[in-house]
Amino acid sequence: MNTRTVHLAVYDTFADWETGHTTAHLTQNGFTVRTVGPTTDPVTTMGGVRIQPDLALGELDPGNSALLILTGAHLWDAGDDLAPFAAKARAFLDAGVPVAAICGATAGLAREGLLDDRDHTSAASFYLGATGYKGGDHYREADAVTDRDLITAGPTEPVAFAREVFARLGVYEGEKLDAWYRLFHDSDASAFAALNS
Template identity: 45%
Template sequence: MTQTVYLALTDQLADWEYGHVAAQVNIQHFQQNPGRYEIRTVGLTLDPIRTVGGVRMLPDVALADVVVEDAAMLVLPGGDGWEDAAVATAFGELARRFRAAGKPVAAICGATVALAGAGVLDDVAHTSNFVGALGTYGGAALYRDERVVRDQGVITAGGASSLEFAREVLAELETFASPTLEAWYEWNRDDTAEAFGKLVASVQE
């Protein structure tokens, strides 16, 4: 059975923050169980949004129609749209529903503010763009000044760490075998023929 990884679309979405996640969840190359996951985009409504880069995107489903029980994960990319309190509150509540159902949630950059506001970060280690970015919330003592943090199914990262964010999302979903995941990360980080060779070899072993 194919499970859905929901990717949130908000106005002024940060184009660079979700690319690795969407591609590697949807592309079947190197995956342990091809066809296990699919990406579906979710918006506050079905109205199109514009990204920071000016790209027009149309959600597959409205937030009210998300079926949490059949989902694999909720991914919340950052962007300027999270400054809208209604957007942050609505997606924060969706994230709470995912956590209540035992489903993982991943947020990067400004989207981490929505998790903090919804109480999702109150009992897990986490990070964001910088100390203080999350304002006043219950989990401040658990903040870690790191590129990415994954704890108990909650993944958070700063906006300059999209590759590390993707690595932890793929690890949580067990999309790749561990050696393949590390080789994939090394290849994207270093961009060398040697690293690509390690990636291919990890799948053939």
């Protein structure tokens, strides 16, 4: 497993704001973030930003990655265009490589059956329930949830999502992880000194 490269899935209507904290702090801590699209053709985010993917989904091998990040997008609920990304998430989990999914990507994972036996969260339980998945008993009312190699979060929790990623990859631990979260989630200025000690 390549422990220093993280793959960020990008596709049309990708929710820009959901991974900013995650990717910025991963990069600042020695990780390389590579984007992976359906193809290498440019995609346009929900915020109108044009992204040229580094590689196509078909080229992505879990053995060359430390983590796959899947964000929300209108396309998760508009058909099966993003189903191949959920299938790739299954390949990652089967290979023991973690996956982090936020917002609409959780619905894609639910449709793929990946939430049927793992604790998870999302925007709301009824949102996932509409997918027809069988994991309702494992739904948790929480900002973000990690169960084995799968991290999930709802659309309003990009900071909690990042915290779970950092904990899973060992970017920040213990008091530093707590300080990072207090600084960026709670605007606790006293956490700055603890984070930078």
